[in-house]
Amino acid sequence: MNTIALSQNTLTADDRDQIRQLIALYSAALDSFDIDTFSDCFSEDAVFEPFGPPGGPLPTPRRGRGELADIVHSFRASADAGWSVRHMTYNILVEGAGDEARATCDYLAVRATSTVFPAVTNERPAHIFASGKYFDEFRRLEGDWKFTVRRIRNDPQPHPYDRWTGEALGTRTATARNADLELNANETPPPKR
Incomplete structure (x- = not known):
């Protein structure tokens, strides 16, 4: 989708609110391992494109709801290993026209250990372990907005x-x-x- 001129940005306030809700629902479903809700955030042919680190290998894009569900499985495996993640999105900018839209937003991911008192067990307390930006494309399908493309660019981490x-x-x-x-x-x- 090309940049939309301000005069052609015809999304309603309700459209923008539904898209912001979808972005929040993605994080809530991922963090609670709700595969059905997570998958329903996407169109059947959606693509998730992670960017690799600058100069590093590009991870393989995930295509379709079946492959997208693997993202939830990987976070579930991490939780089973003793830590959990909370994703937070902010600075959400939405533009669009008709039944197509796009958005960008920043994100933080906080990792927490499985214990309430990390000092007692020598575990690291909750901390930000990733940040970056999402670049999203959406389509309205049967009245509901869905991700068609979700690209993630992670900020460079200390090396x-x-x-x-x-x-x-x-x-x-x-x-x-x-x-x-x-x-x-x-x-x-x-x-x-």
Whole structure:
């Protein structure tokens, strides 16, 4: 969908509200492992396109509701391992005309451990572990707005630094970094400059 001129942006306030609700429902369904609700947020032929880290490999897009349900399964597996995630979206901008729309929004993902008192168990307390931006496309189908495309761009996360110079290692994959540096887990990193 190309950029829509302001004069052609004919979505109603109700359309915009329904799209914002859909964005919130996506997060709520993902965080509660509700596969049916999560899948129903998308059109049958929807595409989820994650962006990889700059310079890194691009993850494989997921196509159709069946593959999209795998996203929920992966978060469920993480919860079974002892931590949960809460996704929060904000700065939602919506534009569109007729039965097509698009939106952008920022997101934060907070990870929490399985314990109420992490200090007692030496677990890390709740913390932001990811942030980024969604780029969404929607279509109104039988009166309801659905995602047709959801692209996610994760913000760059802090990268390890060279153990000798303190220089950031950039965005190479962990495998490449480890092969180059043969990291020693017991070594103290150099102080930052």
